[in-house]
Amino acid sequence: MHTLIQGFREAIKLLISLDPELLQIISVSFRVTGTALFVSVLIGVPLGTVLGLVDFPGKKIITALLYTGMGLPPVVVGLFVFIMFSASGPFGSLGWLFTTRSIVVAQTILALPLVTSFVMTSVLSIDIALIRQMKSLGTSRKQLLWTVIKEARLGAVVAMAAGYGAVISEVGAVMLVGGNIAGKTRVLTTAIMLETRQGRFGFALALGIILLLIAFITNMIMMKFQHREIK
Amino acid sequence: MKTIYKVEDLSKEYDGKEVLKVEDFDLFQGEIFGLVGPSGAGKSTLLRLLDFLEPPTSGVIKFKGQEYHQTKEPGLDIKRKITTVFQEPALLKTTVWKNITYPLKIRGIPIKGELKSELENLITDLSLWELKDQRADKLSGGEAQRVAVARALIFKPEVLFLDEPTSNLDPTNISIIENKIKQYGKRTGKTVLVVTHNIFQAKRLTDRVGLLHRGEFIEIKERDNFFNSPDNKLTQKFLAGDLLP
Ligand SMILES: Nc1ncnc2c1ncn2[C@@H]1O[C@H](COP(=O)(O)OP(=O)(O)O)[C@@H](O)[C@H]1O
Ligand SMILES: [Mg+2]
Numbered sequence: 001m002h003t004l005i006q007g008f009r010e011a012i013k014l015l016i017s018l019d020p021e022l023l024q025i026i027s028v029s030f031r032v033t034g035t036a037l038f039v040s041v042l043i044g045v046p047l048g049t050v051l052g053l054v055d056f057p058g059k060k061i062i063t064a065l066l067y068t069g070m071g072l073p074p075v076v077v078g079l080f081v082f083i084m085f086s087a088s089g090p091f092g093s094l095g096w097l098f099t100t101r102s103i104v105v106a107q108t109i110l111a112l113p114l115v116t117s118f119v120m121t122s123v124l125s126i127d128i129a130l131i132r133q134m135k136s137l138g139t140s141r142k143q144l145l146w147t148v149i150k151e152a153r154l155g156a157v158v159a160m161a162a163g164y165g166a167v168i169s170e171v172g173a174v175m176l177v178g179g180n181i182a183g184k185t186r187v188l189t190t191a192i193m194l195e196t197r198q199g200r201f202g203f204a205l206a207l208g209i210i211l212l213l214i215a216f217i218t219n220m221i222m223m224k225f226q227h228r229e230i231k
Numbered sequence: 232m233k234t235i236y237k238v239e240d241l242s243k244e245y246d247g248k249e250v251l252k253v254e255d256f257d258l259f260q261g262e263i264f265g266l267v268g269p270s271g272a273g274k275s276t277l278l279r280l281l282d283f284l285e286p287p288t289s290g291v292i293k294f295k296g297q298e299y300h301q302t303k304e305p306g307l308d309i310k311r312k313i314t315t316v317f318q319e320p321a322l323l324k325t326t327v328w329k330n331i332t333y334p335l336k337i338r339g340i341p342i343k344g345e346l347k348s349e350l351e352n353l354i355t356d357l358s359l360w361e362l363k364d365q366r367a368d369k370l371s372g373g374e375a376q377r378v379a380v381a382r383a384l385i386f387k388p389e390v391l392f393l394d395e396p397t398s399n400l401d402p403t404n405i406s407i408i409e410n411k412i413k414q415y416g417k418r419t420g421k422t423v424l425v426v427t428h429n430i431f432q433a434k435r436l437t438d439r440v441g442l443l444h445r446g447e448f449i450e451i452k453e454r455d456n457f458f459n460s461p462d463n464k465l466t467q468k469f470l471a472g473d474l475l476p
Contacts, residue, residue, distance in 0.1 A: 133321035136282050137334045137382065138311035151324055 003201055010202025011209055022206055029187040032100050033168040036107035040115045040163055045156055048119025049149050053131070066120070069113030074106075078173030081106045085177065098179040103187070106173040111163035118162060122155020123148055154225045161225075165218035169211055232259040234293075235390060235422050236281060241290035243276055243446075251276045251446040253290075258390075263416040263423040265437035265454070267430065269475050273446040274426045278392045281424075282315045311338065315392040318399070320379035322367040327359060330367050330378050334386040350385060356411060357381050373404035380408055384415055391415065393425040397432065409436060430470065434458060442466050444475055 014022050051059065051066075083089050085097040085105075096102045126148060134144055149156065171189035178185035180194060188207050195204035236258035243251040251273040258264055258281075266274050279285045280292065286301045294313075299305055314334075322330050331354065335342060342350060354360050357377040362370065367378060376396065383391060393412065397405040413436055416423040427433050433440050434454065441451035442465065450463040461467050465475055 127321060129317065129319060130321040130323075132279075132284055133315075133317060133379075135284055136313075136315045136317075137337070138307065138314065138386075139337050140307055143337050147323070 007201035007205045011206035014203060014206040024183060025186055025188060025191045026210055029168060032103050032187060033107060033164060036104045036111055036167055037160060037164050039108045040111040041160060044112050044115030045119050045149060048116040049123050049145055052120040052123025053148060066113050066117050070117060074110055074170050075172035077106055077109050078176035081177045097177060098181060098185060100185055102177040103174050103185060106177050107167045110170060111167045114166060115159045115163045118159030119152060119156050122152040126151050157225050158222045161218040161221040165215055168214055235260040235295060237293035239291045241292065242288050243280060244288045249446060253448060256448060258422060258424060260422055261420045262438045263436055265433035265440040266424060266426045266443060267433055267440060268443035272443040274443055275394050278315055278394050278426060282313050282392055283310055312389040314383050314388045315394060316379050316383045316396050318395040320375040322375055322378060324368050327365050327367050327378050328363045331381045331385055334382060338386060353381050353384060358407060373400050376400060377407060380411060390422045395426050395428065412436060442469055
């Protein structure tokens with residue numbers, strides 16, 4: 001109990017004093033996960049919209065893959081990305097292993113199915129009658145797609161929050177492909193592991209508080225928007 | 232009279248079952264046509280085909296002299312001359328104003344000059360001025376349908392289809408919408424086809440009436456002849472309020 005209180009005090013002190021090492025780790029985390037989410041949204045929003053809107057052969061298979069993707073063990077994703085970017089792998093020559101780029105790739109693979117399926121679900125919840133009405137009013141295909149995305153925007157925001165929250169708190173894949181290099185690829189989760197092992201509980205707790213805060217905020221966003229959707 | 236639509240041997244099947252079979256049917260430019268018939272007759276299906284929202288199984292739809300069929304649908308510029316107001320107003324989750332101006336936006340038409348005052352008049356005529364900045368998902372059924380009518384009229388479609396537009400509404404809303412439809416048909420010379428199961432509405436609004444039953448036209452006549460001297464037994468039964476076999 002004593003350790004916990006001690007650690008907690010230290011954590012608060014670190015946070016208030018804006019400890020440079022702490023800030024550095026936080027900034028890497030935000031940047032990496034932000035990029036992964038950006039890529040996931042860029043692919044996932046149009047993909048989810050098309051999946052929700054259009055019937056085509058092979059759609060069932062893609063949907064099944066998507067749901068499988070949502071349940072992928074992160075460590076396995078890490079392993080896969082590791083092999084892809086290792087010296088003897090197909091993308092080895094890029095030299096991305098143990099850089100933030102491979103972390104972005106791993107996190108994107110984890111977030112993409114999440115974002116896509118959330119968007120798909122919210123597009124599917126749009127009334128078929130509304131889509132017919134938009135066509136009757138003279139929308140082009142592109143305009144229809146855009147209107148549907150805007151109609152499903154609440155779902156899309158929830159999708160992003162869910163994706164962000166899930167991916168920033170992931171540790172296994174990030175550890176594998178990033179290597180937890182201080183000042184380079186060390187992010188919130190991998191830093192917590194290391195600092196805890198080394199007995200720097202205060203530092204680990206400070207990072208933990210940040211993670212909890214992020215989880216809390218993303219959940220608030222999701223609740224707020226889902227609530228509004230229901231109303 | 233000039234025909235705007237000419238339909239030949241039009242058929243629509245769902246799961247191998249033929250629900251529409253129209254041998255020939257003309258819609259005249261500038262008329263208000265009333266389409267009546269029992270539920271399940273195929274009225275909505277005919278409208279979806281004429282609005283090119285679905286392809287026919289076979290047959291030809293001639294619109295403004297051009298032929299369209301199962302594998303040939305008109306381009307966007309042609310489709311944009313036609314629209315349907317459905318029984319249920321399908322509005323976007325945004326303001327009333329943005330819903331009404333949506334057709335202009337997708338056509339890239341700026342709201343200024345004469346169009347702006349037309350738009351304001353339209354909104355006022357449909358008693359929507361006070362509501363124009365409200366969210367559309369907060370409206371009552373009647374208000375929402377008035378928004379749907381305004382949205383359909385703002386871009387002055389050459390053909391306006393209405394599928395039981397006032398079925399769920401109270402007399403005040405019915406009257407506002409009927410007046411606007413009639414005005415649109417009469418003053419602008421545009422073509423209107425309204426599906427209704429309300430015989431009185433057909434009497435009030437239309438120039439010509441057709442009875443559709445089991446996917447086929449039973450009788451089409453000038454309004455007064457249709458109501459006063461129908462030839463077909465089924466029409467007589469329908470007008471008497473009897474159930475059709
Ligand atoms: N998308 C569809 N799939 C299968 N059957 C349909 C579909 N749309 C309409 N039908 C059938 O076609 C017939 C005519 O329907 P509809 O055109 O809606 O009639 P109405 O508008 O005159 O009430 C009905 O038997 C209906 O069940
Ligand atoms: Mg119908």
